[in-house]
Amino acid sequence: MPTRFIEFFLVNWPDMLAxxxxxxxxxxxxxxxxxxxxxxxxxxxxxxxxxFNQRLYGDMGLQLVYFFAGVYGWVFWNQxxxxxxxxxxxxxAQIPFLIIVTAAxxxxxxxxxxxxxxxxxxxDALLTAGSLTATYxxxxxxxxxxxxxxLIDGTYILLYGLKEMWWFCLLFLxxxxxxxxxxxxxxxxxx
Numbered sequence: 211m212p213t214r215f216i217e218f219f220l221v222n223w224p225d226m227l228a229x230x231x232x233x234x235x236x237x238x239x240x241x242x243x244x245x246x247x248x249x250x251x252x253x254x255x256x257x258x259x260x261x262f263n264q265r266l267y268g269d270m271g272l273q274l275v276y277f278f279a280g281v282y283g284w285v286f287w288n289q290x291x292x293x294x295x296x297x298x299x300x301x302x303a304q305i306p307f308l309i310i311v312t313a314a315x316x317x318x319x320x321x322x323x324x325x326x327x328x329x330x331x332x333x334d335a336l337l338t339a340g341s342l343t344a345t346y347x348x349x350x351x352x353x354x355x356x357x358x359x360x361l362i363d364g365t366y367i368l369l370y371g372l373k374e375m376w377w378f379c380l381l382f383l384x385x386x387x388x389x390x391x392x393x394x395x396x397x398x399x400x401x
Contacts (some may be wrong), residue, residue: 356393
């Protein structure tokens with residue numbers, strides 16, 4: 211039994227590194243600490259390779275977007291650190307636009323994933339589209355990004371369970387709980 215346990219950790223060390231850097235990155239985002247971005251970038255690079263090997267091409271492509279969003283978020287937060295850059299609520303007029311853009315992305319990604327014979331194209335496309343919208347909302351420090359992440363991360367648990375990617379199931383369970391906490395925390399300070 212101990213040998214199998216050790217083998218599991220040795221074989222899955224990339225998953226573990228993505229797990230720990232991802233959790234720490236989200237925690238620092240909740241705290242509005244700029245170091246959330248480099249930790250997220252580490253998790254993104256490792257996850258890209260893992261998702262490629264799992265044929266989750268939507269998630270793999272999402273990691274590319276997360277990489278550029280992480281660089282953008284890092285620069286944007288850094289440029290605004292001496293300015294009034296606080297958490298705020300999403301403008302209600304933007305919500306229909308966000309929904310339409312997310313739905314259009316879903317349709318595009320679904321057909322692309324089917325064309326490239328990705329595994330689980332419906333969930334992969336849906337979660338990729340929602341994640342991109344939530345990421346955009348997060349870079350703007352809109353409080354509702356956390357509520358969207360609760361829904362997305364909770365659904366990712368299902369996808370990764372279907373793929374038997376247990377480290378990612380645990381990671382997204384923690385992400386779901388942390389996103390809920392982030393929503394509560396940011397909601398209190400939203401203007």
